[in-house]
Amino acid sequence: MSADRDLPADIFQIVTGxxxxxxxxxxxxxxxxxxxxxxRAGDAMPSVREVASQLGVNPMTVSKAYSLLESDGWLTRRRGMGMVVAEPAEEFDQAENRLExxxxxxxxxxxxxxxxxxxPSAVIKMLKELMSS
Known part of the structure; x- marks a missing residue:
C-alpha cells in the first residue's frame, strides 16, 4: 500500500496547561x-522530528504517542515510509467508538x-445549545 497523502505536522493541537x-x-x-x-487508512504520518518541532515538544513525547497508536492498531510501520494510518483491523460500531x-x-x-x-438540567440545556450552534 502506498501512502494516500502525506499528513502535515500541524495535525495535532496541544493544550499546554x-x-x-x-x-x-x-x-x-x-x-x-x-x-x-x-x-484515512494509508495516510502517511509526519515524522517524529517534524511534529516535535511544530509543537515545540520533546521528540520522545511524539515517539511515545506514535508507539501507543501503533500498539493499539491505529498506525503501522511501512519500510521506507515511516508510520502510516492502519487499515481497520476489525469491524466496529464507529458511532459507539466516536462517542467513547x-x-x-x-x-x-x-x-x-x-x-x-x-x-444537571441546566448543564444539559447548555450542552444542547452548544451542539445546535
Missing amino acids: SSEPIYRQMVEQLRRQILGGQI LIRPSLERVVLESQQLKLA
Missing part, C-alpha cells in the same frame, strides 16, 4: 480524526458541574 499529558492528547486527537474521517472518545471530556464536565453545584 491541560492535566492530560501531551502524548495522550496526541493519541486521542488522532483517534478522533480517524474515526471522524478527516484522516468524548467520555473523558464529559466526565470532566460532570465533575466540574458537581463541584460548582450546578443542576
Whole structure:
C-alpha cells in the first residue's frame, strides 16, 4: 500500500496547561480524526522530528504517542515510509467508538458541574445549545 497523502505536522493541537499529558492528547486527537474521517487508512504520518518541532515538544513525547497508536492498531510501520494510518483491523460500531472518545471530556464536565453545584438540567440545556450552534 502506498501512502494516500502525506499528513502535515500541524495535525495535532496541544493544550499546554491541560492535566492530560501531551502524548495522550496526541493519541486521542488522532483517534478522533480517524474515526471522524478527516484522516484515512494509508495516510502517511509526519515524522517524529517534524511534529516535535511544530509543537515545540520533546521528540520522545511524539515517539511515545506514535508507539501507543501503533500498539493499539491505529498506525503501522511501512519500510521506507515511516508510520502510516492502519487499515481497520476489525469491524466496529464507529458511532459507539466516536462517542467513547468524548467520555473523558464529559466526565470532566460532570465533575466540574458537581463541584460548582450546578443542576444537571441546566448543564444539559447548555450542552444542547452548544451542539445546535
